[in-house]
Amino acid sequence: MIAENIEKLNKRIENASKKAGRDPSEIKLLAVTKTHLLPIIEEAITHGIEYIGENRIQEAEQKIPFLKDKIREFHFIGHLQSNKINKLMKLEPALIHSIDKQSTARKLNEYLGELQKKQDVLIQVNTSAETSKFGIDPQETLSFVREIAKLENLQIMGLMTIGMFTSDETIIRKCFQTLHRLFEEIKQENIPGVKMKFLSMGMTDDFEIAIEEGANIIRIGSAIFGARNY
Numbered sequence: 001m002i003a004e005n006i007e008k009l010n011k012r013i014e015n016a017s018k019k020a021g022r023d024p025s026e027i028k029l030l031a032v033t034k035t036h037l038l039p040i041i042e043e044a045i046t047h048g049i050e051y052i053g054e055n056r057i058q059e060a061e062q063k064i065p066f067l068k069d070k071i072r073e074f075h076f077i078g079h080l081q082s083n084k085i086n087k088l089m090k091l092e093p094a095l096i097h098s099i100d101k102q103s104t105a106r107k108l109n110e111y112l113g114e115l116q117k118k119q120d121v122l123i124q125v126n127t128s129a130e131t132s133k134f135g136i137d138p139q140e141t142l143s144f145v146r147e148i149a150k151l152e153n154l155q156i157m158g159l160m161t162i163g164m165f166t167s168d169e170t171i172i173r174k175c176f177q178t179l180h181r182l183f184e185e186i187k188q189e190n191i192p193g194v195k196m197k198f199l200s201m202g203m204t205d206d207f208e209i210a211i212e213e214g215a216n217i218i219r220i221g222s223a224i225f226g227a228r229n230y
């Protein structure tokens with residue numbers, strides 16, 4: 001089942017890329033493994049999954065150490081709490097998608113200083129204006145990026161968003177366009193220490209729109225592993 005799901009997903013990614021005039025190889029598929037157990041994740045890895053995303057540190061601790069040498073990268077995509085920074089750093093995430101708070105970013109920077117390490121991060125933007133969602137207001141994103149850029153151990157690599165939960169494609173597309181526009185605007189600013197390389201947007205229900213709007217990391221759970229059972 002997993003093999004078939006991945007095959008279908010790759011076809012969909014290919015089709016969406018073609019439609020957008022893009023090369024599918026420039027799109028990183030991040031398999032979101034939350035709630036799923038090791039054997040099924042390992043099965044996905046044998047069928048070509050190379051990048052794994054988790055959104056809860058406690059859950060990631062149970063799995064990532066066992067997967068580390070079988071994957072290329074582990075990404076943290078969830079809300080980062082400052083009291084869990086040390087636990088997350090032990091898991092050595094290649095990328096943290098979800099920086100959206102100055103105080104947490106400062107603590108992360110300090111902790112990295114102690115470890116003498118640098119960390120690639122994305123800034124999470126709340127493009128849907130839903131109050132239930134984490135992320136920086138689009139209007140405040142540029143100034144937030146400028147502040148975070150001053151933290152010497154954090155390397156900003158791009159932006160991330162979660163599209164609006166709605167069946168209205170126009171609204172979802174607007175979220176992704178907002179993120180892409182910010183991405184280009186920030187790139188133009190040439191802020192020292194800031195690279196606008198990754199645009200992380202699109203999940204199972206909206207990744208095709210995200211690809212059309214320029215995503216180069218898509219975060220996919222259900223289309224690979226089936227519905228989640230909490």
Ligand SMILES: *Cc1c(COP(=O)(O)O)cnc(C)c1O
Binds near residue numbers: 220
């Ligand atoms: C769960 C999750 C996903 C994947 O969701 P699916 O709809 O199952 O593809 C993507 N991004 C984040 C931040 C998530 O928490």
